[in-house]
Amino acid sequence: MAETxxxxxxxxxxxxxxxxxxxxxxSNFRIDLTSSxxxxxxxxxEVWVLFHNVHELGGFTFTQILLVFGLADFxxxxxxxxxxxxxxxxxxxxxxxxxxxxxxxxxxxLQLITSDISLKRxxxxxxxxxxxxxxxxxxxxxxxPSAVLLLSLALxxxxxxxxxxxxxxxxxxxxxxxxxEMTNAFVYGGRYAATQPAAVWSRPLKVVFGFFFPMAxxxxxxxxxxxxxxxxxxxxxxxxxxxxxxxxxxxxxxLLCWRWGLRHYQxxxx
Amino acid sequence: MxxxxxxxxxxxxxxxxxxxxxxxRLTAVDDLTFTIxxxxxxxxxxxxxxxxxxxxxxxxxxxxxxxxxxxxCGLRPVEDRVKLARRVGVVFGQRSQLWWDLPVEESFRxxxxxxxxxxxxxxARTEELVDCLEMADYLATPVRQLSLGQRMRAEVSxxxxxxxxxxxxxxxxxxxxxxxxxxxxxxxxDERERHGTTLMLTTHDMGDIERLxxxxxxxxxxxxxxxxxxxxxxxxxxxxxxxxxxLAEPTPDLVDVPxxxxxxxxxxxxxxxxxxxxxxxxxxxxxxAVSQRAEVRDLSIEEPDIEDVVRxxxxxxx
Amino acid sequence: xxxxxxxxxxxxxxxxxxxxxxxxAALGGLVANATFGFLKVAILFATVRAAGGELNGYxxxxxxxxxxxxxxxxxxxxxxxxxxLTERIKSGDVTIDFxxxxxxxxxxxxxEVGASLFALIPRGLPSIGIGVVVVGMAMPDSPWPYLLGFLxxxxxxxxxxxxxxxxxxxxFWLIETRGIQSLYMVVSGLLAGLFVPIxxxxxxxxxxxxxxxxxxxxxxxxxxLSGRVSGVGxxxxxxxQCFWLGLTWLAGHFLTAAGRRKLEVQGG
Numbered sequence: 001m002a003e004t005x006x007x008x009x010x011x012x013x014x015x016x017x018x019x020x021x022x023x024x025x026x027s028n029f030r031i032d033l034t035s036s037x038x039x040x041x042x043x044x045x046e047v048w049v050l051f052h053n054v055h056e057l058g059g060f061t062f063t064q065i066l067l068v069f070g071l072a073d074f075x076x077x078x079x080x081x082x083x084x085x086x087x088x089x090x091x092x093x094x095x096x097x098x099x100x101x102x103x104x105x106x107x108x109x110l111q112l113i114t115s116d117i118s119l120k121r122x123x124x125x126x127x128x129x130x131x132x133x134x135x136x137x138x139x140x141x142x143x144x145p146s147a148v149l150l151l152s153l154a155l156x157x158x159x160x161x162x163x164x165x166x167x168x169x170x171x172x173x174x175x176x177x178x179x180x181e182m183t184n185a186f187v188y189g190g191r192y193a194a195t196q197p198a199a200v201w202s203r204p205l206k207v208v209f210g211f212f213f214p215m216a217x218x219x220x221x222x223x224x225x226x227x228x229x230x231x232x233x234x235x236x237x238x239x240x241x242x243x244x245x246x247x248x249x250x251x252x253x254x255l256l257c258w259r260w261g262l263r264h265y266q267x268x269x270x
Numbered sequence: 271m272x273x274x275x276x277x278x279x280x281x282x283x284x285x286x287x288x289x290x291x292x293x294x295r296l297t298a299v300d301d302l303t304f305t306i307x308x309x310x311x312x313x314x315x316x317x318x319x320x321x322x323x324x325x326x327x328x329x330x331x332x333x334x335x336x337x338x339x340x341x342x343c344g345l346r347p348v349e350d351r352v353k354l355a356r357r358v359g360v361v362f363g364q365r366s367q368l369w370w371d372l373p374v375e376e377s378f379r380x381x382x383x384x385x386x387x388x389x390x391x392x393x394a395r396t397e398e399l400v401d402c403l404e405m406a407d408y409l410a411t412p413v414r415q416l417s418l419g420q421r422m423r424a425e426v427s428x429x430x431x432x433x434x435x436x437x438x439x440x441x442x443x444x445x446x447x448x449x450x451x452x453x454x455x456x457x458x459x460d461e462r463e464r465h466g467t468t469l470m471l472t473t474h475d476m477g478d479i480e481r482l483x484x485x486x487x488x489x490x491x492x493x494x495x496x497x498x499x500x501x502x503x504x505x506x507x508x509x510x511x512x513x514x515x516x517l518a519e520p521t522p523d524l525v526d527v528p529x530x531x532x533x534x535x536x537x538x539x540x541x542x543x544x545x546x547x548x549x550x551x552x553x554x555x556x557x558x559a560v561s562q563r564a565e566v567r568d569l570s571i572e573e574p575d576i577e578d579v580v581r582x583x584x585x586x587x588x
Numbered sequence: 589x590x591x592x593x594x595x596x597x598x599x600x601x602x603x604x605x606x607x608x609x610x611x612x613a614a615l616g617g618l619v620a621n622a623t624f625g626f627l628k629v630a631i632l633f634a635t636v637r638a639a640g641g642e643l644n645g646y647x648x649x650x651x652x653x654x655x656x657x658x659x660x661x662x663x664x665x666x667x668x669x670x671x672x673l674t675e676r677i678k679s680g681d682v683t684i685d686f687x688x689x690x691x692x693x694x695x696x697x698x699x700e701v702g703a704s705l706f707a708l709i710p711r712g713l714p715s716i717g718i719g720v721v722v723v724g725m726a727m728p729d730s731p732w733p734y735l736l737g738f739l740x741x742x743x744x745x746x747x748x749x750x751x752x753x754x755x756x757x758x759x760f761w762l763i764e765t766r767g768i769q770s771l772y773m774v775v776s777g778l779l780a781g782l783f784v785p786i787x788x789x790x791x792x793x794x795x796x797x798x799x800x801x802x803x804x805x806x807x808x809x810x811x812x813l814s815g816r817v818s819g820v821g822x823x824x825x826x827x828x829q830c831f832w833l834g835l836t837w838l839a840g841h842f843l844t845a846a847g848r849r850k851l852e853v854q855g856g
Contacts, residue, residue: 006446010384015381021371031767035774042774046783050631053788054638057631094364102332103367103429104384105355120767182616185623193627200634205626266348267284 010106011114024118032120040073040127047195058197063138064227065197070132072194072219077125083166084117087187088115088174090180098265109258112170139227147226150240154222157243161218164250165190173259176266187214199232206234214246215230274328274436274468275513277463278341282324282492298324298528300492301338308435311462311469313483313500317580319439321492322472326438330360340459343435356385359429363441366421367428368413374424375409378431383431391433399427401413402457420448426454430461437461439471443478455481476576496583506576508580510545517542518565527559595690596698603702604819605810610718614710621715629723635788644787645816649726650770654785654812658806661741663711665705665805666748667780669755669772672696686848691755693840700749705742724792728815736822737813743829744809751776751801754840760847781807801832803842805832 023029047069051062060068070185089112092098129148138231141147169183177183186208193201193209198220201209209215216235280302286294290465299321306312327333328340331347331354342346343357361367369376375396382392400406403423408416422442430437439458443451459482461467471559474481479486486503488496492517496503512533520538529551533543547555553571560566605704632651636643646654673696676682685692719725728734755772761763776845777783780800786797786807810827811817 006386009386010380013383015371017372017376021369025764027657028762028764028767031771037769041776042778046778049784050635050791052790053643056636057634059639084518096362099327099332100331100365102351103355103358103360105352106384107352135533140800149751176612176616178610179612181613181618181620185616185620189620189623189627192624196627197634200630202626202630208623209627220700257850266332266564267282267336 009137010104010108014114015117018116019119029120035118037123037127040077043073044069044127044131044196058199059229059232060197061201063135064223064229066131066193067135067139067227068168068197068219069195069221070128070130070135071120071154071158071223072191072215074128074132074169075218076162076194077121077157078164079166080161081118081121081125083113083163084118084121086112086166087117087180087184092179093174093177095263096105108258109167109255113167120159141226142228150222150226153241154219154243157247158218160247161214161243161250164239164247164254165213167254169258169263170248171254171259174261190215190220192226194220196220198235205232210235212242214250217243219247273304273341273386274308274310275304275470276341277302277304277325277329277338277396277536278340279303280325280328280335280340281337282321282333283336284327294421297460298492299328299335299489302489302492302494303338304321304487304494304497306468308468309462309466310485311483313479313486314366314470314472314487315474315576315580316472316489316495317577317584320489322489323440323493325346326360326440326472326490329438330354330358356432357431357435359437361422361425361429361437361438361442363422363444366413366425368421368424371412373412374405374416376498377413377424377428381428381431387432394428395431395433399430402460403487404453419446422446422450422530423454426457427490430467430544433465434467436470437468441472441474443473443475451475451477458482474576476579477572479576480573488580490580491586503579503583504548506586507579510574511548511553513544513546513553513560514570514572515541515542515544515557515560515564515566516568519568521564524563525561527556527563529559546555592691592694595641595776596694597742599695599698599704600625600702603704604706606699608705611710614707617707617711617849618714621659621662621711622718624662625655625715625718628655628659632784646787647726648787649724650814650816651785652719652723653727654810654816655723656716656723657810657813658782658785659719660708660712661744661809662715662782663707664741664745665780666700666704666745667773667782669704669769669776671699671749671752671756672686673753673756674759674765674769677756678765682814683851686851692843692848693837693844695838697746697749697753700753701742704745704749706844708741724832726814728813730754733812733815733818733822736826737809740826740829742808743833747801747833748830750833750836750840753804754797754836754843757840757843757847760843760850774778776802776805779803780805781810785810801836804829804832819846 004074047065048062051057055061057065057150062186089098092112098108103109104111165187169180169187172183173180190209191211193205194215198210199215200207208215217239221231221235221240222235222243223240224237229237231239276569280299281297282299284296284298286296299555302325314325320364322512324333328335329342329347333352334348344356345354345357347354365383368374369380378396382396387395400409405420405423405427408420413421413424426439426442443454446454455478458469462469469482471478471482484497484499487494488503496506498506508564517540520540521542522539523532523535525532525540527544530546532546533545535542544556544560557569558567614668614795632655636648636651641647642717646675673682676685680694685695720727729758748801752772755768758768779797779800780784781797781803786794786803789797808829812825
């Protein structure tokens, strides 16, 4: 017990001081919170504008898509808050921060992950959470222990999947100095995809964002399972229960890419 | 006593992307073999791009050698990186280990927790470092507001906080003013005496080497060009010190001072410059010899330029 | 005046050439453009179909034109809000810029426009190419929309650079401008019609968007190039673009002067 506490202490010390530092520039923190809130709000508005023109899209009404949006955006915001700074890896490499990580007796990836936390994302998560709660109330859901379990699994797995995406992207940054947009296409494109009704996707999109980057597992699939809706081709409703498997797959891929990237950085082959 | 650093045929190549898809290979470190014993203080010098930083990165496990072996503190740097990190302290002149927007003392606290120092040890060690490096005045200042000299002292403390057996310093005095350099050198001498710390430093400042190191390694294009004492280095390259004197009145060129070579005069002979061999003559002897011939008002000693020494080592080793 | 024009031309050219060294970045941008493009195709085509094949003047072919033209311009029109100016204010290098016998606003905007024009080659045209070849899209038959459209694109790119420059001057007064930058990113993306064409907005939101310079950056050039707006209507849009160009130029000019005074008073 004491051993684990000792192991966690350094990360806690860094994160606590990061949080203090962010809140110390009060006016700036307020602007950050506002803009981050607006990000979530505008993303919701974009979905709403589409549904304002039509009654149903991909078999979903606006009420139903609100559930998908809330779940996906909340999970993404939390993942972004905890892991989003992994995006800065290229900067860390240039500034030599990564070399400094090597001089400390902790795993490099853990140091990277705990090197920062962006509290401002909390306001964006609040948008997602509000949408989620409202959607859970106004949708016709047959509440049961299994529905609660399904939702919990989806929340935890969703956060894990988006977090894995950031780590995956960081691993590839070792190869793509200056080419961060390549991975952004899938990390941020993934978020965009996760808020859509996957029924509208073409087959290639189903392969890419349904399975390879398991975005459909973060919200769409659990929601059709929860609402008892039929799934489209290739994406049956029972897959909604498999989000933990998707999370494992995403993390496996992320860790593999990270290891590969680190090897490349050290120049030990790969 | 087993060596604290031991390299055997250490080699590191980099692939450079040339025009189009062609790739050329650059050998940054080439078949380097040396050992450093515990308690030694070693200067590691060479021209820019000679392979110094690459060597240091291999010693710390940041880079994997292309060939050869390296052992630091009896550990394999890449495989045992975590264990090694507890026993080595490194100061990279250009990259900071501190958190730029946090006060110095908070950076120290975080580092203490990273190295899992017990509270009592943390307190004692921090106090010792703050005291020796005179940092008490700016402990509560965020790192980004420090002057270069203050920041470098904080960096050195950060690297030494966990009382490492081996301290590697990459250009620790670069850009510092004379006083800050002086203070840092005195501290490092002190630290060695008190804790028996092994010191390895790269520098462009011959003064660092003379004050801190008993032994010098010179690298040239990744190869070891010289390994020996500082005296031996001077002998090899015939590095000469220069005595500059301001005389009381205009004097004809003093060309006949024994053991020295007259280099030149300025202001009608009011200021004259003499080169002398550090092995043959001390600065005091040279001064005495000049004083016999003219009244000296002021003097300064110019140390041999490290770039110049390195160049001569390169020339003599080829 | 002639000297100024020559300097501007040089700055544009050097910005253009600098960008050409980042090949991997350009490829990354293209991948991003295409990925988002296909996701937009999925959701927007479904919307048009759900509305019965026609929605506010959009059918599948014109919607495709909107998607791929806007994706193509995405790498060139500054909708992310990052600018060289904020970096230089933060590092203090901007004082050097003020010492040069060059108009600071002009030089920053000119080199950004140069870089953006370059981005049309590796990112813009291929994105549109994907739209034409893989998905298919509506294209005007006469040369006019292309000529006026190109002019409109250049105006849109310049306007984006001007607005971001003006916003970047906030760095003279604020320590940290990232919050403002991300605010810009969100608002500009929505109102410029990046994810949903503003023609699908409810009336009140459309009126609001039209009262801002954002549609002039992306939506209007796309409307002209795709032939959705033609004849007098397209000339009117170019006129609106010119209006915003003048206004934001003036704003940037006065903000630069104020920022410079602030620097001189506080000594940087």
